[in-house]
């Protein structure tokens with residue numbers, strides 16, 4: 001992969017390329033990776049928007065496949081220079097079983113690693129998560145922490161457990177010999193809560209507010225800070241890490257990097273209001289309208305109802321014991337490791353990220369009415 005950009009055109013594979021983050025990674029690669037010769041987009045559900053990408057100079061290959069199927073992954077990876085592995089089940093609402101979450105997030109990642117080793121693909125960037133670190137089950141705050149901050153990562157929920165195990169597999173695979181005799185070089189990127197165009201939870205909050213006459217009701221104290229990062233900057237970090245992984249293999253190989261930008265530290269709800277406010281919603285209450293013990297009770301009731309109703313219907317509200325605990329625990333990062341290791345600087349300012357997100361929410365909301 002060391003040849004100049006003009007000499008050799010590279011093959012990239014993006015797993016989960018039709019997801020919220022994946023689509024931004026796909027579009028960012030097409031816009032900002034000059035060495036790209038072929039872009040393979042691998043996903044269980046292919047988006048219709050892929051067709052519009054096939055008219056450009058880069059060959060875009062849509063591959064409908066399942067990362068839990070090793071042979072499908074191997075076929076997609078074969079011949080790729082770089083794999084950006086974003087595919088995963090992002091479920092903290094109880095929609096999928098713990099077994100399915102593990103199968104996709106862990107076994108799927110194992111399949112990607114083995115495919116790289118068997119076919120000779122040398123560079124793998126994995127989309128991990130802040131959740132690999134925390135918040136932990138003890139509710140310990142992680143305040144302006146970085147990749148070296150000591151923190152007791154204790155998980156019980158299937159999602160963070162699966163992300164932590166998958167990340168460990170990726171980092172441990174760094175240095176393994178791939179077909180052809182050269183070493184595999186891996187790194188893992190840990191986004192905090194991603195926001196931006198395509199964020200379905202933000203859209204759900206907006207629609208919930210519209211249904212409630214333009215009001216949202218505060219459930220979390222404003223003092224609880226939650227780190228957020230704009231999807232375009234997360235995509236850019238993936239593109240840059242993939243580009244630099246060869247040249248800086250000794251430094252970057254086996255490393256983790258938090259994803260960060262200039263988005264402000266706010267509570268999850270106050271941060272959402274940066275976009276929902278300009279769209280006409282108002283957050284009621286300077287402090288939570290309900291006592292925490294009542295929220296805990298309501299979250300537990302939701303979990304019980306989900307369990308009772310599961311044979312009949314999927315009941316998966318935003319409020320459950322896990323989401324309440326995460327929302328109610330400060331988790332913010334302050335780091336420059338990605339800048340120091342591979343020259344990352346956010347591509348989108350906070351103001352630009354905010355404007356783009358507002359425009360998207362307005363469009364998504366109008367399509368809901």
Ligand SMILES: NC(=O)C1=CN([C@@H]2O[C@H](COP(=O)(O)OP(=O)(O)OC[C@H]3O[C@@H](n4cnc5c(N)ncnc54)[C@H](O)[C@@H]3O)[C@@H](O)[C@H]2O)C=CC1
Nearest residue numbers: 016018019020021043044066067086087088129191193194
């Ligand atoms: N959304 C967020 O706030 C954060 C997300 N992440 C990570 O970023 C990655 C992408 O997340 P999002 O874009 O938010 O989720 P998403 O659900 O929008 O995208 C995931 C994509 O993976 C695909 N996928 C799921 N199971 C698959 C399978 N078995 N085979 C092939 N494709 C499969 C889905 O069809 C989807 O297109 C995930 O790995 C997630 O853990 C990390 C931190 C924060």
Ligand SMILES: CC(C)[C@@H](O)CC[C@@H](C)[C@H]1CC[C@H]2[C@@H]3[C@H](O)CC4=CC(=O)CC[C@]4(C)[C@H]3CC[C@]12C
Nearest residue numbers: 090092129131192193219268318319323324326327
């Ligand atoms: C109902 C209220 C308590 C409301 O405030 C609940 C918000 C809740 C749905 C979100 C609060 C924190 C979010 C998570 C956080 O951003 C970290 C994440 C990282 C990921 O890898 C995937 C998404 C998520 C778990 C994210 C999910 C939604 C929240 C729990």
